[in-house]
Amino acid sequence: MKNPLSYPFVKFILKKGLFYLIVTFIALNFIFLIPRLMPGNPIDRMIPRDTTDIGRKNLRDELERYFGLNKSWSEQYVNFWSNLLRGDLGYATMSAYSFTPVVDAVMSKLPYTLVLVIPVLFIGFFLGNWIGARAAYAKGKISDAVYYLSVITSQMPFYWFAMVLLFLLAVNAKILPTGGTFTLQFIPGFDFASFKDALYHYILPFLTLLIITTGGWATGMRSMTLYELDAGYILYSRQLGFRNKKLMSYAERNAILPQFTGLNINLNNLIGMTMIIEIVFRWDGIGLLTLTAIQSRDYFMMLGTFILTMVVVVLGNFLVDVAYAFLDPRIRTGTGG
Amino acid sequence: MFELLIRSKKFLVGTTIVLAIILFGIVGPALTRDPLAYNPYNIAKPPSNDFPLGTGNFGEDELAQLCTGTRNSLMIGAIAGCLAMLIAVLVGGIGPYEGGLVDEIANAFTNVVMVFPMLPLLILLAAILEQRSMLLLATLIGLTSWPWAARCIRSQVLTLKERGFIDVARMSGMKDRKIVVAEIMPNMFAYIIIVFVVSLSIAVLTEAGLSMIGLGPDPSTNVTLGSMLYWVMNGTQKSLPWELWWCFIPPGLILTVFLVAVFIMHNGMDEVFNPRLRRV
Numbered sequence: 001m002k003n004p005l006s007y008p009f010v011k012f013i014l015k016k017g018l019f020y021l022i023v024t025f026i027a028l029n030f031i032f033l034i035p036r037l038m039p040g041n042p043i044d045r046m047i048p049r050d051t052t053d054i055g056r057k058n059l060r061d062e063l064e065r066y067f068g069l070n071k072s073w074s075e076q077y078v079n080f081w082s083n084l085l086r087g088d089l090g091y092a093t094m095s096a097y098s099f100t101p102v103v104d105a106v107m108s109k110l111p112y113t114l115v116l117v118i119p120v121l122f123i124g125f126f127l128g129n130w131i132g133a134r135a136a137y138a139k140g141k142i143s144d145a146v147y148y149l150s151v152i153t154s155q156m157p158f159y160w161f162a163m164v165l166l167f168l169l170a171v172n173a174k175i176l177p178t179g180g181t182f183t184l185q186f187i188p189g190f191d192f193a194s195f196k197d198a199l200y201h202y203i204l205p206f207l208t209l210l211i212i213t214t215g216g217w218a219t220g221m222r223s224m225t226l227y228e229l230d231a232g233y234i235l236y237s238r239q240l241g242f243r244n245k246k247l248m249s250y251a252e253r254n255a256i257l258p259q260f261t262g263l264n265i266n267l268n269n270l271i272g273m274t275m276i277i278e279i280v281f282r283w284d285g286i287g288l289l290t291l292t293a294i295q296s297r298d299y300f301m302m303l304g305t306f307i308l309t310m311v312v313v314v315l316g317n318f319l320v321d322v323a324y325a326f327l328d329p330r331i332r333t334g335t336g337g
Numbered sequence: 338m339f340e341l342l343i344r345s346k347k348f349l350v351g352t353t354i355v356l357a358i359i360l361f362g363i364v365g366p367a368l369t370r371d372p373l374a375y376n377p378y379n380i381a382k383p384p385s386n387d388f389p390l391g392t393g394n395f396g397e398d399e400l401a402q403l404c405t406g407t408r409n410s411l412m413i414g415a416i417a418g419c420l421a422m423l424i425a426v427l428v429g430g431i432g433p434y435e436g437g438l439v440d441e442i443a444n445a446f447t448n449v450v451m452v453f454p455m456l457p458l459l460i461l462l463a464a465i466l467e468q469r470s471m472l473l474l475a476t477l478i479g480l481t482s483w484p485w486a487a488r489c490i491r492s493q494v495l496t497l498k499e500r501g502f503i504d505v506a507r508m509s510g511m512k513d514r515k516i517v518v519a520e521i522m523p524n525m526f527a528y529i530i531i532v533f534v535v536s537l538s539i540a541v542l543t544e545a546g547l548s549m550i551g552l553g554p555d556p557s558t559n560v561t562l563g564s565m566l567y568w569v570m571n572g573t574q575k576s577l578p579w580e581l582w583w584c585f586i587p588p589g590l591i592l593t594v595f596l597v598a599v600f601i602m603h604n605g606m607d608e609v610f611n612p613r614l615r616r617v
Contacts, residue, residue: 019448020452022449023449023452023453026449027453034461034462034465035465151597151600151601152593152597154600155593155596155597155599155600156589156592156593156596156597157542157545157546157589157592157593157596158546159545159546159549159566160545160566160585160588160589160592160593161589163566163569163570163585163589164585164586164589167582167585171580264452265451268451268452268453268454268455269455269456271454271456271457272454272455272456272457272460273456275456275457275460276456276546276549276550279550280570290457290460290464291550291551294460294464294552295551302461302464302465303461305457306457306458306460306461309454309457310453310454310457313452313453313454314452317452
């Protein structure tokens with residue numbers, strides 16, 4: 001039997017997996033250091049403002065003992081990791097989640113964010129690349145028009161675009177709701193009515209994110225395809241009399257590979273964008289949870305949402321790399337490159 | 338390099354618009370009213386002769402807010418861009434020149450930071466620091482937004498390093514440090530300036546986003562393009578803040594024009610530095 005490590009594909013995935021493990025390790029150490037190195041003591045924020053001085057001191061001592069902050073840094077560090085590995089991110093102190101574990105609270109909101117991020121990531125990728133490639137073949141005025149349109153959509157501030165869409169479609173035309181995940185006073189359940197209601201609220205945040213990401217992909221794909229259409233192999237195939245359709249598919253295949261490497265960065269940006277878009281539309285995901293946690297000074301929730309966002313981003317990046325390894329024949333077979 | 342750049346139409350158009358907006362930010366605040374002068378008699382009024390862009394939730398002049406906001410946002414962007422640029426030149430420039438282990442470490446560091454989701458990280462850092470000044474926010478943005486610039490500079494140094502005149506300099510016995518200062522940097526100058534402008538534009542975009550959700554500098558004393566959006570989101574006068582279109586359309590429009598201009602300028606520059614793209 002052949003040693004599995006000798007497959008370039010396996011090697012590539014192991015290498016990537018190790019890299020992302022290191023990234024996660026560094027990020028989590030960072031999480032440990034942030035509250036300890038930055039000014040502003042989180043314990044002070046948990047104490048109500050109208051506490052007397054003696055009460056404040058006692059409460060602080062009590063809380064420090066409770067969170068193990070009176071121990072040495074090395075002990076705290078060991079505690080931090082043992083809690084993390086057990087999946088314990090502490091308890092929420094904010095009123096809406098009083099003393100439920102942070103992990104549960106964040107996990108309950110995660111689907112709402114992923115339901116925006118994942119479709120936007122893929123639909124935006126395919127739609128944007130399709131538009132970009134068509135624009136490149138069209139050349140002339142259409143190509144230029146697509147260029148400027150996609151530059152504008154990809155460069156405009158996404159949160160502002162969300163506000164404009166809200167203003168036009170929800171406030172003026174009144175065809176879509178102004179925000180929220182469900183209509184107020186509506187009790188969501190697992191039935192068709194709540195699905196329809198959520199979908200109705202889903203359209204605007206989804207459209208905002210989709211239009212912005214599509215613009216970005218289209219800009220890149222247009223210039224990549226134009227670049228490829230100029231390459232020697234296309235000119236030669238044209239001389240040989242290949243059909244246009246065949247030429248297009250050749251150019252497109254080569255143009256799309258660098259686009260795939262952009263998926264990682266796009267995913268990272270998209271998570272951040274989604275968080276802010278959620279806040280604009282009051283969509284009940286991680287972003288809105290983070291903001292309410294910040295407003296109610298819930299320190300564990302703030303750290304917890306960041307840790308889980310980080311985990312989602314790292315996992316997503318890893319999956320994108322695996323998909324890339326499948327698609328790039330040079331990595332799949334280990335020849336060339 | 339500049340002679341080549343000036344011949345690119347995209348670069349010229351982009352640069353002109355960017356400079357115009359910078360000029361607007363510098364001159365505007367001197368010609369308009371106090372952006373923080375609250376007038377209880379003019380609350381949330383649509384545009385009129387007296388107030389060309391209307392008034393906001395507290396009766397402040399939106400045109401004055403727009404001018405001062407543009408200036409402050411650009412200032413935050415410039416500080417953040419400078420910081421990002423400095424880190425990027427150190428991490429992205431020295432690595433490939435030194436080569437070997439230094440390069441490996443610098444490149445791995447850039448790659449690791451690149452995986453960090455920048456906006457969530459900024460949200461977390463801004464939330465922990467409760468007292469945020471404009472300078473502090475600019476520093477935070479600068480500290481988190483450099484990887485992109487570091488990559489650009491790294492690839493540019495790598496191509497420059499292979500060029501003949503560097504070999505000549507080395508053969509003539511020039512010291513490494515002198516080659517970097519006297520040969521590489523002058524050739525990178527135009528490139529660095531433009532990467533700086535792009536970093537600046539990213540910082541402006543990020544600042545406005547953070548300020549809009551209330552994580553920027555205190556919106557009641559610091560006017561930025563983001564704080565204008567913040568007051569639209571958190572306005573008190575109307576049941577639906579979105580009705581105040583004159584409050585949120587102008588700052589977003591300025592941002593859009595600025596970002597598009599920077600993008601086109603950067604695109605024009607790419608075509609100059611990468612001649613194969615020129616016909617695209």
